[in-house]
Amino acid sequence: MSDQGEQKSFQERIDNGETIEPKDDMPDRYRKQLIRMMSQHAHSEVVGMLPEGNWITRAPSLRRKMILLSKVQDEAGHGLYLYSATETLGASRQEVIDQLLEGKAKYSSIFNYPTLSWADVAVIGWLVDGAAIINQTMLARSSYGPYSRAMVRICKEESFHKKQGYEMVAKMADGTPEQQEMIQDAVDRWWWPTLMMFGPHDEDSPNSAELIKWGVKSKTNDELRQSFVDRHIAEAHEVGLEIPDDELEYNEETGHWEFGEIDWDEFWNVVKGNGPMNKERIKARREAHENGKWVREAAEEYARKQKLSKEKAS
Amino acid sequence: MSTATKSKELTKQEALFEYLVRLADDRLILGHRLSEWCGHGPILEEDIALANIALDYIGHAANLYEYAVEVEGEGRHRDDLVYFRNDVEYKNLKITELPRGDFGFTIARQFLFSSYSYYLYQLLSDVKDEQFRGMVEKHFKEVKYHLRHSREWVLRLGDGTEESHKRIQDAFNDIWTYIGELFHQDEVDEFLQDKNLAANTASFKSDWKDLVSDTLEEATLDVPDFDQFMVEGSRQGLHTEHLGHLLAEMQHLRRSYPDGNWQ
Amino acid sequence: MSKENGNKSEDTQWPLWEVFTQPRDGKPHEHAGSLHAPDAEKALENARDVYTRRKEAVNIWVVPSDQIVASKGEDEGPFFDPADDKPYRHPQFYSVPRVSKRRS
Numbered sequence: 207m208s209d210q211g212e213q214k215s216f217q218e219r220i221d222n223g224e225t226i227e228p229k230d231d232m233p234d235r236y237r238k239q240l241i242r243m244m245s246q247h248a249h250s251e252v253v254g255m256l257p258e259g260n261w262i263t264r265a266p267s268l269r270r271k272m273i274l275l276s277k278v279q280d281e282a283g284h285g286l287y288l289y290s291a292t293e294t295l296g297a298s299r300q301e302v303i304d305q306l307l308e309g310k311a312k313y314s315s316i317f318n319y320p321t322l323s324w325a326d327v328a329v330i331g332w333l334v335d336g337a338a339i340i341n342q343t344m345l346a347r348s349s350y351g352p353y354s355r356a357m358v359r360i361c362k363e364e365s366f367h368k369k370q371g372y373e374m375v376a377k378m379a380d381g382t383p384e385q386q387e388m389i390q391d392a393v394d395r396w397w398w399p400t401l402m403m404f405g406p407h408d409e410d411s412p413n414s415a416e417l418i419k420w421g422v423k424s425k426t427n428d429e430l431r432q433s434f435v436d437r438h439i440a441e442a443h444e445v446g447l448e449i450p451d452d453e454l455e456y457n458e459e460t461g462h463w464e465f466g467e468i469d470w471d472e473f474w475n476v477v478k479g480n481g482p483m484n485k486e487r488i489k490a491r492r493e494a495h496e497n498g499k500w501v502r503e504a505a506e507e508y509a510r511k512q513k514l515s516k517e518k519a520s
Numbered sequence: 521m522s523t524a525t526k527s528k529e530l531t532k533q534e535a536l537f538e539y540l541v542r543l544a545d546d547r548l549i550l551g552h553r554l555s556e557w558c559g560h561g562p563i564l565e566e567d568i569a570l571a572n573i574a575l576d577y578i579g580h581a582a583n584l585y586e587y588a589v590e591v592e593g594e595g596r597h598r599d600d601l602v603y604f605r606n607d608v609e610y611k612n613l614k615i616t617e618l619p620r621g622d623f624g625f626t627i628a629r630q631f632l633f634s635s636y637s638y639y640l641y642q643l644l645s646d647v648k649d650e651q652f653r654g655m656v657e658k659h660f661k662e663v664k665y666h667l668r669h670s671r672e673w674v675l676r677l678g679d680g681t682e683e684s685h686k687r688i689q690d691a692f693n694d695i696w697t698y699i700g701e702l703f704h705q706d707e708v709d710e711f712l713q714d715k716n717l718a719a720n721t722a723s724f725k726s727d728w729k730d731l732v733s734d735t736l737e738e739a740t741l742d743v744p745d746f747d748q749f750m751v752e753g754s755r756q757g758l759h760t761e762h763l764g765h766l767l768a769e770m771q772h773l774r775r776s777y778p779d780g781n782w783q
Numbered sequence: 784m785s786k787e788n789g790n791k792s793e794d795t796q797w798p799l800w801e802v803f804t805q806p807r808d809g810k811p812h813e814h815a816g817s818l819h820a821p822d823a824e825k826a827l828e829n830a831r832d833v834y835t836r837r838k839e840a841v842n843i844w845v846v847p848s849d850q851i852v853a854s855k856g857e858d859e860g861p862f863f864d865p866a867d868d869k870p871y872r873h874p875q876f877y878s879v880p881r882v883s884k885r886r887s
Contacts, residue, residue: 568833
């Protein structure tokens with residue numbers, strides 16, 4: 207079968223809404239794009255543990271400490287599900303982690319911003335997880351089976367992440383003057399970086415069209431960003447918080463909120479590695495990996511010795 | 521320093537409060553140390569495992585503090601005990617407050633503390649206090665898993681590579697001086713034991729020593745001397761300098777804004 | 784790690800395992816996902832920690848991933864289509880008299 211023919215029948219399967227499984231024929235480019243996208247997603251979960259993990263030991267109540275610890279732990283789990291899903295495409299975890307540690311792989315830029323106050327933990331849950339859910343709900347319908355199944359599991363677990371964040375935001379917004387100030391400051395710092403999470407405008411996003419054609423995504427960056435804005439402005443107003451955008455205006459005709467332009471210079475700068483925390487994040491992951499090397503080796507050596515002595519005994 | 525250990529005649533209420541707080545402090549502080557691993561574990565699977573155990577400990581502590589303030593009956597919240605006591609008012613065993621160290625140190629401490637907790641919870645399963653016993657029975661299931669998890673790691677690190685063998689052996693050697701006071705009994709323990717409300721830790725010391733020795737030997741490790749010099753005083757609030765820093769980190773936000781609702 | 788890698792000491796993330804969890808007593812095990820572990824005991828422990836954080840299981844199986852043999856997409860026709868024309872394997876194929884549940 208010619209490459210062209212294969213591509214066509216693959217596209218037919220996609221258009222029919224079929225799910226692609228690991229052992230099915232798939233175009234090389236589909237495989238490569240998925241490996242890139244899924245491993246970036248996995249890295250984002252794991253690097254994403256760091257900004258929030260920064261506050262576990264300082265959480266101001268036992269209840270909040272337990273919620274935060276279990277949330278950050280969930281993120282490790284989600285990274286693990288996604289690395290596993292990526293492995294079904296033939297990219298081993300070791301290989302993709304090496305790319306991250308060597309600075310060759312990307313992850314969501316949002317995690318290159320620092321968590322400066324406890325309110326940041328609340329706002330990350332509300333805004334960052336809120337944005338993630340919008341993206342992930344779409345990906346749960348992706349054409350690649352293992353990715354879509356991982357997403358279904360992740361969406362189930364993450365619904366609590368956003369809810370606990372918004373609960374905390376609401377309580378602080380209704381709290382002492384200091385708490386109110388703290389939470390507004392966090393919203394001011396995180397609003398724009400969260401909007402950047404959806405990526406460049408559609409016309410500047412060459413991957414987007416291809417991913418939609420292949421049924422990996424079903425909505426464009428700008429569409430997803432719009433649904434995020436609509437939902438979160440309503441939630442902000444509900445608890446009396448200001449959104450730091452002078453150009454916000456509700457359009458009665460479209461039923462959508464219109465909003466200002468993202469600072470794309472800042473966006474590209476952070477993507478290129480010049481965000482406030484890029485270097486620290488990779489350094490932390492590298493240290494964990496290097497400090498864990500002797501542990502991983504020990505367990506493997508023990509397993510080898512055990513197997514050997516079992517073989518001898520039998 | 522708490523009034524409970526100072527006063528001449530303990531009441532049951534005072535003694536039980538003190539006992540619950542001691543148990544809770546051990547678990548909170550160790551949970552805190554383990555939670556420091558979150559995001560920094562040697563492999564994702566183990567990162568998740570350590571966070572699970574940290575969550576168990578902090579959950580156990582939360583239950584114990586909650587019951588303690590109920591026993592005390594002065595309308596305090598469990599968080600008051602966590603965030604508004606100073607170093608000398610904390611009664612955790614020193615072994616729990618030592619910095620997390622490398623993974624070998626963490627595992628050595630986990631194994632020593634989990635095996636101790638295993639026997640402790642066995643005895644506490646018989647206390648004559650329904651609410652206390654109910655809590656213990658729930659926690660005990662998790663404690664059994666902690667023992668399994670840490671014991672399996674001791675075997676792997678001890679009988680793994682040359683490097684892992686050395687690291688875990690060093691860890692056991694360093695930590696050994698802190699295990700003596702796990703079995704120390706004072707008037708609070710004795711008072712409550714008479715009423716079947718506390719465990720006599722001295723009674724399982726030899727079983728515990730056997731379990732520890734057998735495991736270390738199976739892991740091809742040397743068992744340090746059980747009769748070496750052992751530090752004391754944790755239950756009277758005598759700590760290492762590490763605790764102060766831990767508490768400063770843990771408490772600063774809550775103390776900076778004591779009027780806020782942080783639930 | 785193993786002989787295939789020769790003597791070269793390569794960093795490793797441990798071998799891959801597939802995890803199957805039984806959601807409730809009496810239910811069949813279902814594929815939950817995969818993980819990395821150095822051996823069977825640690826694979827079980829990791830599976831417990833990774834896949835049952837919300838009480839999703841009462842029992843776990845772990846299997847080294849390279850021990851799983853799967854049919855391929857191209858096998859779909861020859862493997863499963865023949866079952867299409869065997870309606871007699873399904874209970875709906877049969878019509879039987881209705882029997883009243885009353886005892887008398």
